[in-house]
Amino acid sequence: MTSTLPAVTGPKVPAQRRPVPTTGPAGRTRPPSRLRSSRSDLLLCGVLLVAILVVQGWNIADYPTLSDDEGTYLAQAWAVQEGRGLAHYTYWYDHPPLGWIQLAVLTWIPAMISPESMTVGTMRGVMLLISGISAVLVYVLGRRLALPRWAAGLGMVIFGLSPLSVVLQREIFLDNLAVMWTLLAFTLAASPSRHLWHHFGAGIAAAVGVLTKETMLVVLPALFVTAWRHSHKDTRKFALTGAVTACALIGFSYPLFALLKGELFPGSGHVSLWDGVAYQMTRPGSGFVLDEGSGSWGVLQSWLYYDRILPLGGLAGALLLIATWRWSVTARALAGPALTVAILAALALRPDGYLPAMYIIQALPFLALVLAGGTASVAHAVLRRRRSATESRPLTWARYTLAGVLALAATAYVVPRWYDGARTAVTTEANAPYEAASTWMATEVADPAGTRVLVDDAMWLDLVHAGYRPGLGVIWFYKADLDPAVTDTMPNGWRDIDYVVASPTVRRDAKDLPNVRQAIEHSKPVAVFGTGEDRIEIRQVETAGGTR
Structure with missing residues (x-):
């Protein structure tokens, strides 16, 4: 990028309105590109x-x-x-x-x-x-x-x-x-x-x-x-x-x-x-x-x-x-x-x-x-558009051959790795457990409007649309311990919860949230979707008087 404008003739144009020329990797000044x-x-x-x-x-x-x-x-x-x-x-x-x-x-x-x-x-x-x-x-x-x-x-x-x-x-x-x-x-x-x-x-x-x-x-x-x-x-x-x-x-x-x-x-x-x-x-x-x-x-x-x-x-x-x-x-x-x-x-x-x-x-x-930009610099260094007067044509072709070999090598290294990553992204169904758990909560719970359930926010809106009360019926699990507006409505702590949808996020962070942790500890799984660490458990809370 040059720091001064090229010389112009004729009436003076305001400086801020004149396009600035750009200098590319080849070192040549050219007009700026307008898409x-x-x-x-x-x-x-x-x-x-x-x-x-x-x-x-x-x-x-x-x-x-x-x-x-x-x-x-x-x-x-x-x-x-x-x-x-x-x-x-x-x-x-x-x-x-x-x-x-x-x-x-x-x-x-x-x-x-x-x-x-x-x-x-x-x-x-x-x-x-x-x-x-x-x-x-x-x-x-x-x-x-x-x-x-x-x-x-x-x-x-x-x-x-x-x-x-x-x-x-x-x-x-x-x-x-x-x-x-x-x-x-x-x-x-x-x-x-x-x-x-x-x-x-x-x-x-x-x-x-x-x-x-x-x-x-x-x-x-x-x-x-x-x-x-x-x-x-x-x-x-x-x-x-x-x-x-x-x-x-x-x-x-x-x-x-x-x-x-x-x-x-x-x-x-x-x-x-x-x-x-x-x-x-x-x-x-x-x-x-x-x-x-x-x-x-x-x-x-x-x-x-x-x-x-x-x-x-x-x-x-x-x-x-x-x-x-x-x-x-x-x-x-x-x-x-x-x-x-x-x-x-x-x-x-x-x-x-x-x-x-x-x-x-x-x-x-x-x-x-x-x-x-680094690739463009390397390409210019290899090709060097301006050939000196003493440079032979075979040497010029050697440079183009080297550039082609480098490009093919880079392509051969990158494409298979990116193909594998893209194939995973376009073929893997990673959210089937979430969808199944959301469907279960929408169809198997008799009274959604009168039920209190702890969930992570990935499923919060799903249950709102299923009829659970936003905020105090379906509860973002952090709020059961950290938000007075929610904890004030839970005088009995974890005993005021009916279900916990224990996703990996809920299980991971429950250790620092007493109400959530105790709700999980005093519950039993009634449905499990997925396997291993990615599973989602729907757990029904049990109190001293029996299952809620």
């Missing part, structure tokens, strides 16, 4: 988008296994739709509510047409829209960062078709929404037109990303580096000031919201933003990611189980780009994505940090871009 006016770009991006949506959408409701987090976000979106507030239980500032407010908008029309479709498996379909937008933004951003067409397409393919992406982008996670907004912010910041409003828009999109998932706050330095590099020196101060101001003003709306509700600081009888932040900052760590046996090590292995190529190759590419920044044109062009990967990797390597399974979602598009 909407390039048929080749539109055709390539469109074909790749269809392929990504087909692979990610096939079998989307049945794989991977429904998670409690997905159910929580969707139940909170349902509460917004139904006018029940910001959450289906007491909103306690665990995350900013903008994420599931967006989910409420996305699922509003399907829920109106078919209310019973407001379940995790069915509503995963809306994530295809988010995945599609993000994939297109990866392509556009790659082109704006001077990647050749084939390399931008490669980045889009890596991002959309890696088994790790296929699995995680299907799930209803706030991280997927936040990544979409962050990619939009980077794309606006790298706009070749360099309009001031693009930088304001980048700041707004970044703030929305942070308010969707607050952890995106850590990538803002990389975004502002991108904005700095792609702004004109005459308007750089205005552009950066506008981006930072827009981001800060919208970001401060969240604490302002808490302040106006009287919930900014701790106090008696209410939740507070301060307590929510304190919890996030002081929650128990999952150990060092490279310490075998730690929780973080297990998370890392789960990522590498699906795909080693994107995480490890992208990390190596980012480190290489950072190391060669001074003399590599590609490294300077991809400074923003490389810095993003470095920041996220450094946070994951904290000695005793907390590493959730969905953390890598935030890095996926940037890992894909730096991996594609």
Whole structure:
């Protein structure tokens, strides 16, 4: 990326409105690419988008296994739709509510047409829209960062078709929404037109990303580096000031919201933003990611189980780009994505940090871009388009042969591994036990409206649609111990529960929840679906006077 504009003649054009030329891996200056006016770009991006949506959408409701987090976000979106507030239980500032407010908008029309479709498996379909937008933004951003067409397409393919992406982008996670907004912010910041409003828009999109998932706050330095590099020196101060101001003003709306509700600081009888932040900052760590046996090590292995190529190759590419920044044109062009990967990797390597399974979602598009950029650099180094006068034609053909061999070797290594991961995603029925347990609770319990049952949130909405009372009839199992609004209605503790749907999540976390643990200990299984650790037990609680 050049830092000055080419010389022009004639009347002076405002600096912020002149497209900036880009310098690709070959070191040649060329006009910036505009997707909407390039048929080749539109055709390539469109074909790749269809392929990504087909692979990610096939079998989307049945794989991977429904998670409690997905159910929580969707139940909170349902509460917004139904006018029940910001959450289906007491909103306690665990995350900013903008994420599931967006989910409420996305699922509003399907829920109106078919209310019973407001379940995790069915509503995963809306994530295809988010995945599609993000994939297109990866392509556009790659082109704006001077990647050749084939390399931008490669980045889009890596991002959309890696088994790790296929699995995680299907799930209803706030991280997927936040990544979409962050990619939009980077794309606006790298706009070749360099309009001031693009930088304001980048700041707004970044703030929305942070308010969707607050952890995106850590990538803002990389975004502002991108904005700095792609702004004109005459308007750089205005552009950066506008981006930072827009981001800060919208970001401060969240604490302002808490302040106006009287919930900014701790106090008696209410939740507070301060307590929510304190919890996030002081929650128990999952150990060092490279310490075998730690929780973080297990998370890392789960990522590498699906795909080693994107995480490890992208990390190596980012480190290489950072190391060669001074003399590599590609490294300077991809400074923003490389810095993003470095920041996220450094946070994951904290000695005793907390590493959730969905953390890598935030890095996926940037890992894909730096991996594609590194591939483009290697291809240029091998081919060297400009042949010296003394170079013979056989040597030129030798370079093309070497490039072809390297490409075939990479394809032979990647495709079989990705094929196996994709085949698992499109053929495995991992959620049959959940569906069977939900059907049993809907058909075998005589009085759903008068029954109290503990479930994880993956099944919460299923039972609401089956006639159980939301909140106090069907109870998200954490709330039976942690939410006074629920525990106050249970004067006899676990004895006021009729059933426990003991999914793997419920059984795992019951050890820290006395009411849930005792309800399980004083119950008997009346139906079991699935086998092994993934089984779901429907347990009927027994009291001193007999089965409830």
